[in-house]
Each structure stands twice: as C-alpha cells, then as structure tokens.
Amino acid sequence: MEKLIEECREQETDMDIQIRIGNLQEGVELAKQAEAEGFEVIISRGGTAKMISEAVRIPVIDVHVSGYDMLRVLTLANDFPRKKAIVGFPAITGGAKAIIDLLDIPIDMFTIHDEDETEDLLHRLKQEGYELIMGDVVTFETASRLGLIGILIQSGRESLFDAFKEARTVARWLSAGRQEIERYKAVLQVAAEDIVVVSGQGEVVYEQWQHFSPRLAGAIGLDKDAFLLDRPGKEIVHVSDPEGQPVKVIKTPIEVGGSQGLVCEFIRQPVHPSASDKVEVDRSPAPLIIHQSESMNTCLAMVERSLSYDGFVLIGGRGTGKKMLARYIHDRKFSGEGLFASVKAPDLKEVCPESIDAEIKTLYICDFDRLEDRLEEAHLRNIEALRSRGLVLIFAMTEEQPVGENRIYDDGIIRIHIPALSERKEDLRELVTSCLLHFTQTLGTSAIRMTEKGFRLLADYNWPGNVSELRALLQEAVMLEKGYVIGHELIEQLLGRKDGEGGVSSRLLKGTxxxxxxxxxxxxxxxxxxxxxxxxxxxxxxxxxxxxxxxx
Missing domain, CATH: 1.10.10 (Arc Repressor Mutant, subunit A)
Incomplete structure (x- = not known):
C-alpha cells in the first residue's frame, strides 16, 4: 500500500504523515519506535493495528476494508484461471460473500476464528489443488511461504481518507506531554544510521535500522546487562551479525531526566572476499511454474521422470527461466528441505568445495556455455569434488554443447530443454496475470487486468528475450498505467518501440x-x-x- 498512501498523503497538506512498513510484530516495533520519536497518532490496519493498540500509549486508527476494496481484489482474482479461495476472519469473509453471491464470482470461501488455524487450512487447500489465496497479512504470508500465490486484501483510497479524517480529529484533542522527545534529542546527539538505545534495565527503548536487520540487536544480547556501562566515555567492541559478518559497536552512555541509558552504534566492517563468497544462497519461496502449453508440460514431465538424477543440464535461451526451473527441481527433489545456491561458471574454479555450507543441497551453475573452450582443469576438478560431496549440480546453457572429453556430459547427467516463450503462447495469459499480481503486491501499482486486444498484441509478438522480456515490458506498462486496466494502446506503444529498434539505425552504423x-x-x-x-x-x-x- 506504500505507493497508494504516498499519493493520498499529498492531498493532506495539513498533516505530517510518515510511512513505515512492517507486518504484525515488526509493525509493533516500528510503532514503538514512532511513539518514542514523538508521533501523536498511528494509522494501521487489521491484525497489526490490533497488536499495536495493545503495545503503545498513543491512539491507533484502524484502516477498514470497504466493499469497494473487496470488489477490486475479487476483480483482480477473477482473471486467474486456477482454483482460488478467500481465507480470513468473519469480518473479511462476511463482506466478501455478499459480493461473490451478487456477481456470481467462482471463488471459494473459508472462515477462520483463530490465527493458528491458518497454516493447517492452507496446507489442506494446497493438497486440494488451490493455487491462489486471498486474505489478511497472516493468510498472505502463510500462503507465500507454502508456495501458493497470495493476494493481500488491502484498503483503498476511500478507506485511507476516512482514516486520515479520524486521525486529524483525534490529534486535535491530544494534550499529552512530550517527555519521550528528550530521549530522542539525546539520541540525535550521537546520531548514526544504525543505532539502538538501551535503558538502565537492559531494555531496548529505541532502535533505528538502515543497513542491518532489527534482529541484530537480539543476536548480540543488547537486552542483557552485559552491554551496560558503569564508567563514562565511549567503548568500542567487535561482534558478529547473525550471518557471521564482523560489526563494530560504539557504546555511548547517556542520561535523560535522571534515567541512565546506552546508545549503541553499529558499523559494518569490511571483509576480504573468499572463495565461498562466490556462492549465493537463494532463500526465496518455491516458484510457481506456469504450464498450460504442451511444450512446458513436456519440460516438466521430463523433470518429474529425472528426479532420481543428481546432475542436470538446463538448455534454453536467455530469459526462459532456467534458474526458476532449477529451483523447482531442487524443491521437488528435497521437498523444501536444504538450501538452493548459485554460482557463476567463471567463478566455479575459485570455489572451495569444503567451504560450502553443509545445508546446501543444490548448486546452480549459470552461463556454463560461456566458458566455451576455456573449460580449465580447475573447473572439472571442482565439479567432481562437488559431486563427490553429494550436491545436486544444475548447469545452465543457452544452447546445447557438443559432447567432448572435457565436457560435463555423462550417464549421470540429464539434459532438459526449456521452451522459448514463442513456443508456449498458451501460457501467455497466465504469465501476464501472474506478473500483474506480483507488481500489484510488490510495487503497489493499480493495473489489475489487460484488455483482450492487448493480449492479442502480446501473442503476436515473437519475444526474443522470452519471459524476462515479457516481465520487463509489463513492469513498464504497470508503472505507466494509472488506471486498473492496461489498454491495447499502451501495449502497442511499447511493442512499437521494440519494432523501431529492430531495423538498421544510425546508431548501429556509428563507430569503427x-x-x-x-x-x-x-x-x-x-x-x-x-x-x-x-x-x-x-x-x-x-x-x-x-x-x-x-x-x-
């Protein structure tokens, strides 16, 4: 909702509206921080608003979900061709039922009365073939973690303005003192980008993070007496963050209104890159592979028949989704257990197999064909060492290489071809819908559907950059489109620009x-x-x- 709130607050010139993002407990911590900074009213929504109201001493305004907000989400989900459901408390499902019954929208409804019911219910729905789940923050986050597509039922413009109006009324009558401002001023005297203020009792009373995760404070024990100082002056200590990286902490004693405290400033320390730094762990949720087309179904069928293998070569053009399919193979083989990591082929010879995290089960080696004839003995030696460790190796190529004695092919490695987007046009509609869902949730864009004429224009284009090119075009389209529907005129404009770039231009003929x-x-x-x-x-x-x- 960040983008929508930013647009709405521009019309509230008499209010100082600050935006901070956090769900549930993270939102509570942000609210406590805002209270410490002297803010008068907090505006939140749903379960987060309820938790914040119990944790702070200043008024909390709950942004409600209106019937219009519900209608907008149901319209967005209606174009999704697979099984879908709304999961939520009676306040959500009750309002949605009236709209679903009135408009005859094919969406199933499941009402819960306790947050603890959510995970078991979504597990069951996934087994029953549901793929799109709508609901509140808990439902959305649980669905995403389980590999389902989640849509957060969000409040719209009208509900936000109602909340702003209520906040203005509440703020007009506030007369509470500004005692916490003194602590804030003391913090500013030793201002830093990443700081924590600890009270004399060892409690974190203020925290501000820009480069670190808030969990760093708990990881080094700032809530314990070990970090309290009895003597004046600064002290510098060196600790490690949860990932094991070195951090310098500058501790400065402060006194506010007779109360003792401690300001801790966190500064990242430079480290020298090692061979293990070449390996990047991917902790993103399991991907949803769209496969309405025969060519993509053939590709996935090949994967299913080959899960007993420990080596794969994925062959497909740029942008066809080789890394996504590699992650899919990892999740199918290990049922979500173990880590998935990637490394660039040229860096492979610098990776020390013994230094790789024992939790890593699959290693994705991208751009392997870029090595060409420069496949060195060091590469082959590391490949064998990695395989002997029991790692599943997945090599990515843009085209199939000839078999040779210095190549990676043997009986234990299976080749899987990924079709180009031009070969799977049946997937286009669902790919577009999936992208619009993603951009709506991550970028806060308005567009939720595309006209049929717009779909036909996309289907007529050849897509040399495959799914990545489609995704890039749709991202540009949703950023330009201010309404809820992407028309064919915008698609025609964006595709026309590509056609204009396709001929021999003056730029092409410049230079040596x-x-x-x-x-x-x-x-x-x-x-x-x-x-x-x-x-x-x-x-x-x-x-x-x-x-x-x-x-x-």
Missing part, C-alpha cells in the same frame, strides 16, 4: 568497423534467442569466430 560488426553480431544473436549456433549459421561464420568477435 569492428564496433559496427560487433553490434550486428549482438543484434543477430538477440533475434535468434541467443542461440549461438543459429546466429553463426545466419552470419555464415563458425561458432569459434562468433565467440572470438564477441569477446574482442
């Missing part, structure tokens, strides 16, 4: 002969879906020459 030649090769490579074999054949040169010219 070598620069012009390289730009032409790159353009042909893009048009051929980054398939080097096809590009070389079209240019009537061999692949080695193509690779050499690209590297020059």
């Amino acid at each position: 002969l070598a620069q012009i030649e390289k730009r032409i090769i790159e353009k042909v490579l893009e048009e051929e879906g980054f398939n080097q074999t096809k590009a070389a054949k079209r240019l009537q040169i061999n692949r080695s020459t193509l690779w050499r010219k690209l590297k020059e």
Whole structure:
C-alpha cells in the first residue's frame, strides 16, 4: 500500500504523515519506535493495528476494508484461471460473500476464528489443488511461504481518507506531554544510521535500522546487562551479525531526566572476499511454474521422470527461466528441505568445495556455455569434488554443447530443454496475470487486468528475450498505467518501440568497423534467442569466430 498512501498523503497538506512498513510484530516495533520519536497518532490496519493498540500509549486508527476494496481484489482474482479461495476472519469473509453471491464470482470461501488455524487450512487447500489465496497479512504470508500465490486484501483510497479524517480529529484533542522527545534529542546527539538505545534495565527503548536487520540487536544480547556501562566515555567492541559478518559497536552512555541509558552504534566492517563468497544462497519461496502449453508440460514431465538424477543440464535461451526451473527441481527433489545456491561458471574454479555450507543441497551453475573452450582443469576438478560431496549440480546453457572429453556430459547427467516463450503462447495469459499480481503486491501499482486486444498484441509478438522480456515490458506498462486496466494502446506503444529498434539505425552504423560488426553480431544473436549456433549459421561464420568477435 506504500505507493497508494504516498499519493493520498499529498492531498493532506495539513498533516505530517510518515510511512513505515512492517507486518504484525515488526509493525509493533516500528510503532514503538514512532511513539518514542514523538508521533501523536498511528494509522494501521487489521491484525497489526490490533497488536499495536495493545503495545503503545498513543491512539491507533484502524484502516477498514470497504466493499469497494473487496470488489477490486475479487476483480483482480477473477482473471486467474486456477482454483482460488478467500481465507480470513468473519469480518473479511462476511463482506466478501455478499459480493461473490451478487456477481456470481467462482471463488471459494473459508472462515477462520483463530490465527493458528491458518497454516493447517492452507496446507489442506494446497493438497486440494488451490493455487491462489486471498486474505489478511497472516493468510498472505502463510500462503507465500507454502508456495501458493497470495493476494493481500488491502484498503483503498476511500478507506485511507476516512482514516486520515479520524486521525486529524483525534490529534486535535491530544494534550499529552512530550517527555519521550528528550530521549530522542539525546539520541540525535550521537546520531548514526544504525543505532539502538538501551535503558538502565537492559531494555531496548529505541532502535533505528538502515543497513542491518532489527534482529541484530537480539543476536548480540543488547537486552542483557552485559552491554551496560558503569564508567563514562565511549567503548568500542567487535561482534558478529547473525550471518557471521564482523560489526563494530560504539557504546555511548547517556542520561535523560535522571534515567541512565546506552546508545549503541553499529558499523559494518569490511571483509576480504573468499572463495565461498562466490556462492549465493537463494532463500526465496518455491516458484510457481506456469504450464498450460504442451511444450512446458513436456519440460516438466521430463523433470518429474529425472528426479532420481543428481546432475542436470538446463538448455534454453536467455530469459526462459532456467534458474526458476532449477529451483523447482531442487524443491521437488528435497521437498523444501536444504538450501538452493548459485554460482557463476567463471567463478566455479575459485570455489572451495569444503567451504560450502553443509545445508546446501543444490548448486546452480549459470552461463556454463560461456566458458566455451576455456573449460580449465580447475573447473572439472571442482565439479567432481562437488559431486563427490553429494550436491545436486544444475548447469545452465543457452544452447546445447557438443559432447567432448572435457565436457560435463555423462550417464549421470540429464539434459532438459526449456521452451522459448514463442513456443508456449498458451501460457501467455497466465504469465501476464501472474506478473500483474506480483507488481500489484510488490510495487503497489493499480493495473489489475489487460484488455483482450492487448493480449492479442502480446501473442503476436515473437519475444526474443522470452519471459524476462515479457516481465520487463509489463513492469513498464504497470508503472505507466494509472488506471486498473492496461489498454491495447499502451501495449502497442511499447511493442512499437521494440519494432523501431529492430531495423538498421544510425546508431548501429556509428563507430569503427569492428564496433559496427560487433553490434550486428549482438543484434543477430538477440533475434535468434541467443542461440549461438543459429546466429553463426545466419552470419555464415563458425561458432569459434562468433565467440572470438564477441569477446574482442
């Protein structure tokens, strides 16, 4: 809701409205921080508003969900072709039922009376084939963690203005003192980007984080007497954050109104990169693979038949979703247990197999075909060492390489081809809907559907950049579209710009002969879906020459 709140607050010129983002307990901590800073009223919604009202001494205004807000969410979900449901407390499901019955929208309803019911219910719904879940924050976060698509039922513009009006009325009658401001002024005297204020009893009374997670405070024991000082002056200590990275803490005693306290400033310390830094752990939720098309169903069927293998080669053009499919393979093999990590192929020889976290079960090696003939003995040695550790290795290539004695193919490695977007147009509608859902939730954009003519324009385009190109175009579209429906005119404009870039332009012909030649090769490579074999054949040169010219 951040974007919507920012737009609404511009019309409230007589109110100082600050926006901070946090759900449930995280929201409570932010509210406590706001109270410490001297804010007069807090505006929140749902379960977070209820928890905040019990934790602070200043008024809390609850932003309600109106019938219009519910209608907007149901309209967004109506275009989703798979099983969907609303899960929530009676306040949500009761209001939604009237709209669903009136408009005859095919959405199932499940009412809960306690937050603890949510996880078991969503587990059951997932087993029954539901894929889209609408509800409050707890429902949304639980659905996302379980690999379901979640839609947060959010309050709209009208509800926000009602809350602003109520907050203005409450603030007009406030006469409470400003005792906490003194503590805030003391904090500013030793201002830092990441700070915690600890009371004389060892309680965290204020915290401000920009570069660290709030859990860093608990990780180093700031709520215990160990960090309290009896002597004046600053003290510097060195600790580690939850990830084991070094942090310098500057502790400064303060006194406010006769009460003793301690200000702790956190500063990240530089570390020298090691081989293990080349490996990046991905902790994102399990991906939803869209597969209405025959080509994508064939790809997933190949995955299901190959889950007993410990080595995979994923072959597909740029933007086809190789990393997403690799993550899908990991989750299917290990049922969500263990970690999924990735490394760039050129960095593979610098990775020390013994230094890799024991929790990592799958290692995704991207751009493996970029090594070409430079596959060194160090790469092969590390590949064998990683396999001997029991890791599942997934190699990503934009095209299939010939089998040779220095290549990775053997009987224990299975090859899986990922279709280009042009080969799976049946998935286009669901891909678009999925992207709109994602951008609505993450960017706060308004667009929730696209016209049929807009869909047809997308279907007629060849998509050389595949799903990544589609996603980039849709992100631009939702940022430009101020209404709820993306029209064909905007899609036509964005696609037309691509067509304008496709011909021989003055930009293409600028520079030296070598620069012009390289730009032409790159353009042909893009048009051929980054398939080097096809590009070389079209240019009537061999692949080695193509690779050499690209590297020059």
